[in-house]
Amino acid sequence: MSTAMFLVMPEWQGSPSSRAMRIAEGAALLREDLPAASRRDVAVPLEAGDSLGTPVARLSGLLRAQEAAREPLAEAAAAGRPAIVLGGDCASSLPALEAAQRGADDRGERLAVLWFDAHPDLQDPTTSPSGAASGMTLRHALGRGAEDLASGSPAAVERVTLIGTRAEDPEEVAEAERLGLRRISPERLGAEDEAIAAALADALADADRVYVHIDLDVLDPAEFSSVHSAEPFGLTVAQLTAAVRAAVARLPLAGAAICEFAPADEAQAAEDQPSVLRILAALTSGGGNGAPA
Template sequence: MASPMFLLMPQWQGSPSSRAMQLAEGADALREDLPKSALTEIAVPLEAGDAMGTPVARLSSLLRAREAARTALEPILVEGRPPIIVGGDCASSLPGIEAAVRTTGKLAVLWFDAHADLQHPSTSPSGAASGMTLRHALGEGSPDLLAEPALDPGALTLVGTRALDPEEVIDLERLEIDIVRATVSSPAAAASTDAAGAGTDAAGASASTDALHRAILDRISGADGLYIHIDLDVLDPSEFSSVHAPEPFGLSIAALTGAIRAAVAAVPLAGAAICEFAPADAHRAAEDLPTVLRILAALTSGSRAAEASDTGASE
């Protein structure tokens, strides 16, 4: 598998948070640790933008950023390199999903996210595009943001999703989309669960980690390529706090990176996105940045293994 390209896309206009600009600050923190030879920066408008008469907030800026990402993706796809989009809100993942659907025969999508992102523009409480990302990827929602081509819901698996709106529950059932629950939580989350009488010991955590991997591998088996979306709020907030919408009882860092490594070892990476890195200040950015880099390392572990195998075969 060819080595990935990193697309730094500091899009904040899709976020519902009043602190959305922290996403741009998170992207700035990431920039220094991304390899310059494999880095493309996506021009995101500085202004908030407007809804253009639709229910989608800041739509005009979102459309400009999406078009810039589509343009940047084209030469990367011609080279056959998997693109990894980093530094933005969840809606920044949409161009990458489109590209993976277009260029991959049988695609599997793993959606690591505390939220389903299946809100419809007509009923979204915030009008924020981040909460509608999967809806648009599946070809439903605002005509301006519909994925081209749309993702088949049968290709999709949600992982670690635990905060759902009632309408999203209905849509998950309608579309027959599976959720792999966050069966492995951080030590702190496990301790709080223990207090309720339903905790697990180290052996139990190991067993549930294995179960998580098996569940994921079962769902992506037979795919030609894999797209991985990671909203960092899939992590338990006791281990990672640089997000706008933390939800308790998430995945541990080790469980997330282990699951990603297992997945990319089984199926070639077609693309990925790491979203919602929103450190509150420089101290928090320095504290949580290593976790984001560990996730990036897990995503690229498949390409490094393939390169090592190719080198060994040629000797």
Template structure:
């Protein structure tokens, strides 16, 4: 693949957590492990920000961070990978990929315990993170919805399992059925639990992905780390049981990136509670980054 460029975006204002500032600490830890020559720091306001008369909490700071990221992404020629923020930090990356390659050509692989399809008018928290996919699809508040929306036709949700009723209704309206690693049993028609792991399983999921993303020329990958099972990764604000194993996530990434070039990616919600948790979980995030940058094909064509 082309040279990755890491955009460190320590945005916390989109989070619903009372401990949202842990995201800035997680971003700093990641920053220290990224090569300086391939790292770009995106300025994020220090203040919480104002809702600007909308239902979206801290909107003014979110807009400023988004606009800073937009400007820097527009100047980059490498494959952009956004790291270190809440889920809403994915928005400028998704929009840049859709603008560069065309929404009709872009497949989006959404690894997240949540679909993030809440609408600003009905969101229980007002947190932009829970509205990320809604805005990326061109819906939601005018200030955040994408100028270049992604397409639902090549949007694939993996590991999504905590869905509120309104999001469930929106998934049904959009015709989106989330995938899970257990879909390998259905795809391969193999009832053996051992079939859920290893290269054959990941290849099966990649083949299913290619079927769903037919016609795409490039791939964008969104990873909220809460897609992982809490038994393997705990440095997120709201762990959700029965998630993916790290090996499953990285295995699927490597298999899929053999089929499509990477247009960009985001890794969100790294929020270690303390130094011990950071020591335990930082290597996992770096392992995921390694899988993301494993593709053979260039992502800038």
């Protein structure tokens, strides 16, 4: 049975928060709970970097982090193991998704992308109010946006599903509608395992593997508060873990990212870290964890 490889990528340069370094601190906490034999550390630069004359803030730091992720992602691909990136901002999901899509393209497979996120991450670099790459991640994954970050192996629009998205600016709403992105609201997802599996059926129907992006702000702040941008009326931890389990039970996991774990202090970390580990367990619960059927 193939097992996942865990890439600890404490990238914070894509965050718009003035407290972005909490992401790196959260990554250090998660690192200690991962099996050493399956863990790889991505050497993210300590410095912020600069925009390189583009609208993307801290672009040079982001590019260095992506470059550092390529070797462990290639190692995971060569071993036939899905890579799970964790500990970074949302932009840390981009190299893992690109690698998963490239692998699917090389095998002639169809990759479903489940985007669990309070935000659609579809901001345009030229109009983004912050210039933060996290808010542009899905746009870049679709091969759009800034040339330096746009994926060379774009995800297929028709196989991307926004789940739990509820905070978006007018430009993102317009872009999502233009692209015709599928959506699943927390209400539609439901609470029972059978209902959750049924809600995901269309998103997974014509795919061979699945990539799962999880920004922890998809969770309701009443249950999880270790994020920079908490949004009300989100998923419960039980909903999220049930949805992830249903997805990887149906399709092999091609890769994943758990993003934006940013506890404010030790007490908040102690309260919320077990939920992150439950999500990680759900991601690795599928038969084969990404091994071909």
